[in-house]
Amino acid sequence: MRKYTLTLIAGTIETKEALTKQLNHLMGEFLHIHSFAVDEGLPNQLNDETILLSSNHVLQEVKEMLSTHSNVIVANRTVNHEQLDKLLELEKGKKVLVVNDFKETALELIDTLLEIGLLHLQYVPYDSNKRYYNDIDIAITPGETTIIPKYIPHKIDIGVRLLDVSTILKLVDHYALTHMSTVVSQRYIQSFIHLNQKLLHAEKQAERLRLHLENVVDAVDEGVLALNEGREVTVYNAFAAKVFGIPQQEAIGKSIDELKVQKDVATFIQQRQGEDGLFTINGIDVVVHRLELSQEKAIVVTIKNVNQAIEIEKKVKKEQLKSGLVAKYHFTHIIGSHPTIKETKKIGEKLAKSELPVLIQGETGTGKELFAHAIHHSSFRHTGPFLAVNCSAITETLLESELFGYEEGAFTGAQRGGKRGLFELADGGTIFLDEIGDISPNLQARLLRVLQEKEVRRIGGEKLIPINVRVVAATNKNLQAKIVKGEFRSDLYYRLNVLSLQLPSLVERKADIPLLVEHFINQSNQTVDIEHTVMDMLIQHKWEGNIRELKNTIDYMLTVCNGERLTLQDIPKNWSSFTHSTAEDSVFHVKQSSLTLMERKEYELILRIIKRCNENSQAASRRIISQEMKHTDQVLTDQQIRHRLNALESHSFITKGRGRSGTKITLQGIGFLQSLEEKR
Numbered sequence: 136m137r138k139y140t141l142t143l144i145a146g147t148i149e150t151k152e153a154l155t156k157q158l159n160h161l162m163g164e165f166l167h168i169h170s171f172a173v174d175e176g177l178p179n180q181l182n183d184e185t186i187l188l189s190s191n192h193v194l195q196e197v198k199e200m201l202s203t204h205s206n207v208i209v210a211n212r213t214v215n216h217e218q219l220d221k222l223l224e225l226e227k228g229k230k231v232l233v234v235n236d237f238k239e240t241a242l243e244l245i246d247t248l249l250e251i252g253l254l255h256l257q258y259v260p261y262d263s264n265k266r267y268y269n270d271i272d273i274a275i276t277p278g279e280t281t282i283i284p285k286y287i288p289h290k291i292d293i294g295v296r297l298l299d300v301s302t303i304l305k306l307v308d309h310y311a312l313t314h315m316s317t318v319v320s321q322r323y324i325q326s327f328i329h330l331n332q333k334l335l336h337a338e339k340q341a342e343r344l345r346l347h348l349e350n351v352v353d354a355v356d357e358g359v360l361a362l363n364e365g366r367e368v369t370v371y372n373a374f375a376a377k378v379f380g381i382p383q384q385e386a387i388g389k390s391i392d393e394l395k396v397q398k399d400v401a402t403f404i405q406q407r408q409g410e411d412g413l414f415t416i417n418g419i420d421v422v423v424h425r426l427e428l429s430q431e432k433a434i435v436v437t438i439k440n441v442n443q444a445i446e447i448e449k450k451v452k453k454e455q456l457k458s459g460l461v462a463k464y465h466f467t468h469i470i471g472s473h474p475t476i477k478e479t480k481k482i483g484e485k486l487a488k489s490e491l492p493v494l495i496q497g498e499t500g501t502g503k504e505l506f507a508h509a510i511h512h513s514s515f516r517h518t519g520p521f522l523a524v525n526c527s528a529i530t531e532t533l534l535e536s537e538l539f540g541y542e543e544g545a546f547t548g549a550q551r552g553g554k555r556g557l558f559e560l561a562d563g564g565t566i567f568l569d570e571i572g573d574i575s576p577n578l579q580a581r582l583l584r585v586l587q588e589k590e591v592r593r594i595g596g597e598k599l600i601p602i603n604v605r606v607v608a609a610t611n612k613n614l615q616a617k618i619v620k621g622e623f624r625s626d627l628y629y630r631l632n633v634l635s636l637q638l639p640s641l642v643e644r645k646a647d648i649p650l651l652v653e654h655f656i657n658q659s660n661q662t663v664d665i666e667h668t669v670m671d672m673l674i675q676h677k678w679e680g681n682i683r684e685l686k687n688t689i690d691y692m693l694t695v696c697n698g699e700r701l702t703l704q705d706i707p708k709n710w711s712s713f714t715h716s717t718a719e720d721s722v723f724h725v726k727q728s729s730l731t732l733m734e735r736k737e738y739e740l741i742l743r744i745i746k747r748c749n750e751n752s753q754a755a756s757r758r759i760i761s762q763e764m765k766h767t768d769q770v771l772t773d774q775q776i777r778h779r780l781n782a783l784e785s786h787s788f789i790t791k792g793r794g795r796s797g798t799k800i801t802l803q804g805i806g807f808l809q810s811l812e813e814k815r
C-alpha cells in the first residue's frame with residue numbers, strides 16, 4: 136500500500152510523542168509521519184505537503200514557516216480516554232483543580248470531561264494568577280504536571296490530550312482514504328469502548344454496593360436515617376419509611392424540612408446532641424437516638440419502637456437473671472404441713488400479687504429469704520430481676536454505693552463511667568433488703584427518699600433516675616423496740632411494713648421436723664435411715680437457730696454417719712453450740728458452775744448410762760442405772776438417783792418414759808454431757 140507523508144508539529148515533546156503514537160496506531164500502515172516539537176526547535180524547512188499542528192498556540196508560533204504550505208490542519212484534541220478511570224475512583228462531589236497550560240485550555244478540558252459523562256466531580260479551572268486554593272487537595276492535568284502548585288499533595292496525570300475523531304476523519308478525507316475510514320474509526324472507537332467498559336464496571340460495582348448497603352439497612356429492625364454534611368437524607372430504610380409514612384424514593388436527597396417530618400422530631404434530629412428522645416410519630420411511640428459523625432459531619436438517627444426497646448431491655452434483664460440475679464425458690468420449695476406454716480404460705484402468695492412493699496419478720500433461720508424469693512416468683516414481676524442484698528454483711532459506704540450506684544469520679548477508686556446501683560439494676564423486678572434492721576440512720580434516710588419518690592440519685596450525681604422496683608425487706612430484729620430506742624426511723628418502718636408477714640419459729644411447728652429432716656436427707660442424695668431416738672431428740676430440741684440450725688445438724692450428721700443410719704453417735708460433738716441454750720437462760724448452766732466436782736461426775740455418769748442404753752435400744756430404767764453405777768466408784772442410793780433424774784428432766788436433758796421405752800437422753804442432754812466431759 137502506498138504511504139502518504141505528514142509533518143506533525145506539537146508544542147512539547149510529550150505531546151509530540153503521544154500524538155505520533157496515536158496516529159501510528161490509527162493509520163500507521165498508510166501514513167509516514169515526521170514529527171517535531173516547538174520546544175526542541177524546528178528544522179529550517181518542512182518537506183511534507185501536509186502539516187498537522189497540535190493546537191492554535193502552535194499555529195501562532197510556526198505561522199511564518201508555513202506561508203508556502205497550503206495543507207495545514209490544526210488539530211482538535213480530546214482527553215485520553217484510557218486514563219480516565221483514575222478519575223472514576225474519586226468520591227462523588229470531590230473538588231479537583233484542573234491544571235492545563237492556560238486557564239482557557241483548563242476550561243476546555245473541563246468541558247470535555249463533562250461531555251464524556253464524568254459528572255461526579257467538582258472541577259475548578261487552574262488560574263496561574265490565583266495564589267492559593269485552600270480547600271483543594273487534588274489536581275488533575277493532561278500531562279502538565281510541572282505547572283501544578285507544589286502545595287497540592289495529590290496529582291493525577293490523565294496524560295496528553297489526543298487528536299479527536301473530527302481531526303482523524305479530516306486526515307482520512309484529506310488523503311482520500313475513505314475506504315479505510317471504517318477501520319480507522321473502529322480503532323478510534325475501541326479506546327472509548329474500553330473506557331465505557333471501565334465506566335460500566337465501576338457503575339455496576341457502585342450499584343451493587345449501593346444495593347447491598349440498602350439491603351443491609353433495610354434488614355435492620357429499627358429505623359435508620361442519615362443526613363450528609365449538607366443535611367440531605369442519604370440513608371433512609373424501610374422501617375424509617377414506615378414510621379414517617381414517607382416512601383424511600385421520596386426521601387433520599389431531601390432535607391428534613393422538605394420531608395415535612397413533625398416539628399419536634401425535626402428539631403431534635405437537627406439540634407440535639409446524643410441522648411435519646413421519646414416521641415409519638417404517626418401514633419407510634421418511638422425512641423429516637425441521634426449520633427453525630429464528627430469526621431464526616433453527618434448525622435445518623437435510629438428510630439426504635441418503644442415496645443421493641445422494652446423487649447430489648449427485658450432480654451438484657453433475662454441475661455442478668457442468668458448471671459445470678461434470679462429468684463431461686465418458689466412457694467413449693469417451702470416445706471411444712473403444720474397449719475401455721477401453711478397459713479403463712481397462703482398469706483405470702485396473696486401478698487405476692489400486690490405491688491406494695493412487704494416486711495418479713497421472724498427469728499433467724501425461719502426461711503425469710505426463702506419467702507422473699509417465692510414472693511418475687513409469684514408476683515407479676517417474676518420475669519424481671521430479683522436482687523438480694525444483706526444489709527448487715529457489708530460496710531455502710533459499700534452498701535450505699537451498691538444500692539444507689541455512683542457517678543464517675545464520685546470518690547477515689549470509683550469505677551470509670553460510674554456504676555449502676557442495685558435499685559437501677561432491679562428495675563422492673565424486686566429488691567430484697569435482708570437484715571434491714573441493721574442499716575445506719577444515714578442509709579435509712581436515703582432509702583426512705585427512694586421509697587417515697589421512686590427515684591434514685593447516684594452518689595456524686597445530679598440526675599434523678601426513675602425506678603420501678605418492689606421492695607421486700609426482712610429482719611429478725613424487733614423493729615418496734617428499735618424505734619422506741621431511736622435506732623430505727625418509724626417513717627421508714629411504716630413505708631416498709633405496708634404488708635407484713637410473720638414467720639413461725641420451728642418450735643411452734645415441731646410436727647414439721649420429721650418432714651424437714653427427710654427433706655434435707657433427700658437433698659443430700661444419700662439414702663440413710665434415722666434412729667427413732669435421734670428423731671425424738673431432734674423433735675424435742677429447742678432449735679433457736681430454727682431451720683438453718685436443723686439443716687446444719689443434719690448436714691453434719693450425714694457427713695459423719697456410717698452411710699446407712701443416723702445414730703446418736705453422729706450427734707455433733709460440739710452439740711452445746713448447736714443447742715443455743717445460753718448460760719443465762721439455762722438454770723442448769725448457772726447451777727453447773729456451782730456444781731461440786733462430785734455432783735458433776737454423778738450427772739455425767741447417769742447421762743452416759745442413759746445414752747448407752749438408748750444406743751443399744753435398751754430401756755434405761757432407774758434400776759439399770761443403779762446397777763450400772765455399782766460397778767463404778769460413784770455409788771448412789773435409789774433416792775439420790777431419782778433426785779438426779781428429776782433435775783435432769785426439769786432441764787429437758789432427759790425424758791422419762793414408763794415401760795420398755797424407758798428414759799431417753801435429749802439433744803440438750805447430749806450437749807450437757809459433752810460439756811461435762813470437756814470440763815472433766
Ligand SMILES: Nc1ncnc2c1ncn2[C@@H]1O[C@H](COP(=O)(O)OP(=O)(O)OP(=O)(O)O)[C@@H](O)[C@H]1O
Nearest residue numbers: 468469470498499500501502503504505611682683
Ligand atoms: N420451710 C422451709 N423448707 C425448706 N427449707 C427451709 C425452709 N425454711 C428455711 N429453709 C432453709 O433454711 C435455711 C435458712 O433459711 P433462710 O436463709 O431463708 O432464713 P432467714 O430467716 O432469712 O435467716 P436470717 O434471719 O438468719 O437471714 C436455708 O438453707 C433455707 O433453705
